[in-house]
Amino acid sequence: MSCKVVLAQGISASYREELKNTIKSRNIRPKLVGFLANEDPAAAKYAEWTAKTCAETGVEFELRTCARNDLEDKIIEANQDAGVHGIMVYYPVFGDRQDQYLQNVVDVSKDVEGLHHKYVYNMYHNIRFLDEAKTKKCIIPCTPLGLVKVMEYVGVYNGILPHGNRLHGRVVTIINRSEIVGRPLAALLANDGARVYSVDINGIQEFHRGVGLQLKKHEVTETTLKVEDVLPLSDVVITGVPSPSYKVPSNLIRDGAVCINFSTFKNFDGEEIKKKAAIYVPAVGKVTVAMLERNLVRLYDYQNQDRAASA
Amino acid sequence: MSCKVVLAQGISASYREELKNTIKSRNIRPKLVGFLANEDPAAAKYAEWTAKTCAETGVEFELRTCARNDLEDKIIEANQDAGVHGIMVYYPVFGDRQDQYLQNVVDVSKDVEGLHHKYVYNMYHNIRFLDEAKTKKCIIPCTPLGLVKVMEYVGVYNGILPHGNRLHGRVVTIINRSEIVGRPLAALLANDGARVYSVDINGIQEFHRGVGLQLKKHEVTETTLKVEDVLPLSDVVITGVPSPSYKVPSNLIRDGAVCINFSTFKNFDGEEIKKKAAIYVPAVGKVTVAMLERNLVRLYDYQNQDRAASA
Structure with missing residues (x-):
């Protein structure tokens, strides 16, 4: 067993440190x-x-x-x-x-969670700024944003590739397609170049941006694939099933996969998954909170800019 | 049996006629x-x-x-x-x-169904105009609006009372609390003075505006009441359960009630309900379509006004 267990505490530390310094x-x-x-x-x-x-x-x-x-x-x-x-x-x-x-x-202007329609719409459409002059970055829904940061931290994003294409070649399965996390996350990762299988109880959709279409938005296609088909293909498996009884079938996970759980329940069997995964992140809550604070500081600045502009 | 069955075709006739004349x-x-x-x-x-x-x-x-x-x-x-x-x-x-x-x-500006957050928000807050000069009336979600028109047609709204208070004294049960029909309808009727019991599988909420608070918005309180408690109190029973097997228990309906079904399934047993109800409206689809067209003509005019203003 050579699985590395990575905790949210460690992942969020640099963000918390940065926030602390900025505020101070x-x-x-x-x-x-x-x-x-x-x-x-x-x-x-x-x-x-x-x-x-x-x-x-x-x-x-x-x-x-x-x-x-x-x-x-x-x-x-x-x-x-x-x-x-x-x-x-x-x-x-x-x-x-x-x-x-x-x-x-x-x-x-105060939505730190990034759940307002305007932010969600902009995220799906890969619109990254609120203004034409591109001075104000959009707020990104904070749990999906936190998951992106987790994926950067554990090396799923490839820093050698250009921004907006750093997941090129990655296959990701996301078990959850809620409007708050699963669907926006699938869109974000597809917009960054990944091929994403988005799983919910009604079936599996594939999110992908197509080859060479950098910075254009992703497309979604329905598939007839099953969890058994997509898990063995996936470099990364992300779960968010709100149930204490649900467990991802570890036997389907590919050797050396990155497994990330954002449910408050443990969707992976801790012992079993360590035999298959290269990296296991059992929870992400602390990263989400750090993103929330990051969004807050950004909105604080926008509010002051707006006040200065209208004064 | 003296129940009067009122069909949507008849209710919508005057609206369709008016639309036809306006357009022509x-x-x-x-x-x-x-x-x-x-x-x-x-x-x-x-x-x-x-x-x-x-x-x-x-x-x-x-x-x-x-x-x-x-x-x-x-x-x-x-x-x-x-x-x-x-x-x-x-x-x-x-x-x-x-x-x-x-x-x-x-x-x-094109939302004839009135389902955009702006319209839904304005409806809940009893904000009736889009502009400060009060030249542009808000679009009201069209199925709830259609149901209001049905209630006007069958005499539930009392024309002797002032606008905004014409349901004063009425008790209404609505079996459906969807965001598209049930909840907005409960708010609309409460804003017009009714006491509304809003029923869904999780329980019953009471929507009311309080005495003498004309034009202020309604309040919502949780109750521990059951369908057996509220149906016998209700002058009006409105149903929208999307299931072929669901039937309102006719024995609980008060003699002389007004019963209106907006589900595409028949939520009332036609024969049984006629023994209890004074007025029975088995379907409302045609009224909804008329409201859709009415909203369309209104939006058409707003779009032309905006174009003229910016020209």
Whole structure:
């Protein structure tokens, strides 16, 4: 067994250090408000991590709890409060399409999670800047962005290739096609050159950008492939199945694969996967929080630029 | 048995007549593009109705079929085509949150269905105009709007009361809390003064605006009530359960109730319900299409106003 287990703590360290230095040297105090309107222990745990990381890096974090039916009004209040620079919500709240409605209620200028339609649309269309002058980079949904950073850290991105093509030749399977993580991640990786098999209970879609089409957006095609077909082909297997009983069949994983789990449940059997994988990342939460803070600092700057421009 | 069965054909007649006269007398030719990207027979039937009604009223209707993975690009193409005044999509396409993403891809200025976040948000917040000068009325999601028109037609709205309060005193149960129909409908009716019980598989919420709060938005409270509790209290029962096996328990319906079904399946047992209800509306599809066309003419005018203003 020569599997290297890589922990989110280590992956996120350089980002946290950078954030800490930026905030300290610029002497700024960006404020993030998190809304907790459910009783999901995973959400509460994520909120704890957020608070802890923010305290370390110098971000002011305020957790606001409320009944789910009051959440919309509370978000609007925070939208209008110039003292709040970033807003995040611990989902699921209603657990259905009403959550997606709420994602669009968060003002686009304060959306640290990058879940507003504008950001999601830009990401799918590989539009990387908010303005024509290209001074403001788009916010990227933070869990997919965190997963990209994990993949950079463990060497899946090839730094020798040009930006936007650093996954050329990689085959990635993603088991999860949610609108919050799985589908945007598939698009991001395909936009960077990978061939991606996106798996959900209804079947497998292939996301790819085509040969030589650098910086154009990816295409999606339906396939009749099964998990048994795509896992043995995959250099990288990323899972996010929200169930304690689901386990990826380790026997189908290719020798030397990179295996990354972003579910709060352990989708890989820890002992079995170490016999097959070259690299195993059992969780990514801390990287996600670092990306959240990174987005916050970016939005803080945009808000100040806008205020200066309109003054 | 003295139940009056009211058909959508009759309810929609005056709207269709008005549309026809408006379009003819103004000598305009608004164009609606419908996208069919599924193989749902109910969607195909709805498309047929749309085509037929449009032909009668003088609207140019073009049905475009495509693979679901090409739909986003096709919508964007229609967004950019000045010859297209309205766009609609026959849902479900992906049957999940990706559909809600697509609803926000349709340009707000061409969204005849009123499903874009801006319209849905304005409806929930009882914001009735798009501009400060109050020259442009908001588009209201067309199935909920159609249901309001059905309720006006069958006398549930009380014309003696002032606008915005014409459902004062009415108790309405809605069995469906989708983001497309059930939840917006509950909000609309509560904003007009009704007490609404919104039923879905997870429980019952009460939507109400409170006494004397005319034109302010409704509030939502969770209840521990069951269908057995709310049906006997309800003057109006509206159903939209997408299942051929679901039937509302007729024995719980109050004598003389108004019963309206907007599901493509018959949620009421036709014979049983006639023994209890005063008014029974078995389907509303034709009213929905009329509202779609009404929204189209409105958007056609807004587009011309905007063009004139920027010329």
